[in-house]
Amino acid sequence: MHIPDAFIPLPQAALYWVIALIFIALSLRWARKDLTEDRIPLVAVLAAGIFALQAINIPIPWGTSGHMMGAALAAIVLGSPFAAVFILTLVLIVQGVLFGDGGLTVMGANIINMGVIGGFVGYYGYRALYPVFKSPYPPAFIAGWLSLFIAALATALEMAVAGTFPLELGLLSMGLYHAVIGIIEGGITAAAIYLIHTARPDIMVEPAGVPA
Amino acid sequence: MNTRTFLFAGIAIALIIAAMAPFIASSNPDGLESAFFGIFGAKEIKGSALDEDHAGIAEEEVLGITGNDFSFASPFMDYAIEGLEKFGEAAAVILGTLLVVIIAWGLGKVVSRTH
Numbered sequence: 001m002h003i004p005d006a007f008i009p010l011p012q013a014a015l016y017w018v019i020a021l022i023f024i025a026l027s028l029r030w031a032r033k034d035l036t037e038d039r040i041p042l043v044a045v046l047a048a049g050i051f052a053l054q055a056i057n058i059p060i061p062w063g064t065s066g067h068m069m070g071a072a073l074a075a076i077v078l079g080s081p082f083a084a085v086f087i088l089t090l091v092l093i094v095q096g097v098l099f100g101d102g103g104l105t106v107m108g109a110n111i112i113n114m115g116v117i118g119g120f121v122g123y124y125g126y127r128a129l130y131p132v133f134k135s136p137y138p139p140a141f142i143a144g145w146l147s148l149f150i151a152a153l154a155t156a157l158e159m160a161v162a163g164t165f166p167l168e169l170g171l172l173s174m175g176l177y178h179a180v181i182g183i184i185e186g187g188i189t190a191a192a193i194y195l196i197h198t199a200r201p202d203i204m205v206e207p208a209g210v211p212a
Numbered sequence: 213m214n215t216r217t218f219l220f221a222g223i224a225i226a227l228i229i230a231a232m233a234p235f236i237a238s239s240n241p242d243g244l245e246s247a248f249f250g251i252f253g254a255k256e257i258k259g260s261a262l263d264e265d266h267a268g269i270a271e272e273e274v275l276g277i278t279g280n281d282f283s284f285a286s287p288f289m290d291y292a293i294e295g296l297e298k299f300g301e302a303a304a305v306i307l308g309t310l311l312v313v314i315i316a317w318g319l320g321k322v323v324s325r326t327h
Contacts, residue, residue, distance in 0.1 A: 001244040006271065009278045031323040040320040041215055045222030047316035048309050052226045055233035055291070055305045057242060063260030064246035065238035090315050094308050100286035155244060163277050165251050173250050173257050177243035199213045199221070 001069075001155050001178070002095070003110055005103030008162045016158070017108030023085050023116045030082035039078065042196075042203050046074050047087045049192070054091065058184050066181030069114045072122020072147040073189045076140060077196060079205025084119025085111070109158055113151045122147035122189070136197070137190045144189030145182035152178030223313060230309040234291065234301035248274070 050070030125143030159165035250257035252270035293300030
């Protein structure tokens with residue numbers, strides 16, 4: 001759901017950048033305060049894996065395709081939604097500048113949708129669902145699905161404000177496609193958490209009362 | 213698994229995914245593009261056929277709505293390296309993956325060290 005430059009008028013794009021910069025500053029504060037030296041390899045591996053996975057568009061019905069965002073995964077594993085903002089911002093900068101994947105003037109909107117909304121919905125969805133299932137995997141799947149679905153609806157709202165999509169048709173079509181793409185997001189989020197947990201159970205951040 | 217092994221195993225998995233990506237990825241429009249083409253009449257929302265001519269017109273139309281004609285010539289537009297087809301794309305995604313590792317590692321080190 002990388003928004004290209006032509007989809008949002010410049011003044012609105014600038015406003016999204018301002019909001020994104022606030023969250024980027026908060027993500028740097030997270031890195032300064034909570035990112036310990038021993039978890040830097042985890043950040044590097046997550047960033048690499050998310051970048052590579054975002055290059056794999058999986059076909060869904062209706063002549064469409066989609067890839068995971070990875071924000072829920074980053075936020076759950078590193079125990080903070082700001083970790084997702086930190087990692088997704090890096091990924092989006094490299095994609096936009098080097099590969100023309102996602103616009104530059106609208107990168108603020110892309111950071112808000114995929115990093116901020118994806119990260120917050122993924123993290124708090126996981127925390128809310130953990131006590132219900134008492135296992136990390138179903139909550140990771142649902143939180144991953146929800147993070148992508150809500151980010152897609154937010155994108156549809158931004159398109160409506162931009163005048164690019166009519167509100168109702170935008171929400172319906174974005175919702176339809178991303179309800180399916182969300183299965184990819186949820187599945188990979190749960191699988192990656194299983195792999196990381198198996199390889200290094202100690203490296204994941206465990207929020208209070210929620211063993212990851 | 214010690215941290216060094218975890219790091220190298222993780223990066224190796226990412227690089228394998230990166231190398232495979234161009235060969236297995238679908239070239240269908242993504243969710244946002246598909247919604248865009250559906251709304252602008254280049255495709256049915258629930259159909260799979262894309263009218264290429266109409267898609268071009270849709271891209272002109274949206275420029276007329278937003279007026280945002282900013283363009284930037286990325287060095288490897290759409291992960292393409294000239295003349296190298298799919299292998300070029302694989303090289304581009306691998307390059308991007310390595311760059312992301314270096315930036316994440318470097319920034320992580322610099323920022324986390326300041327506290």
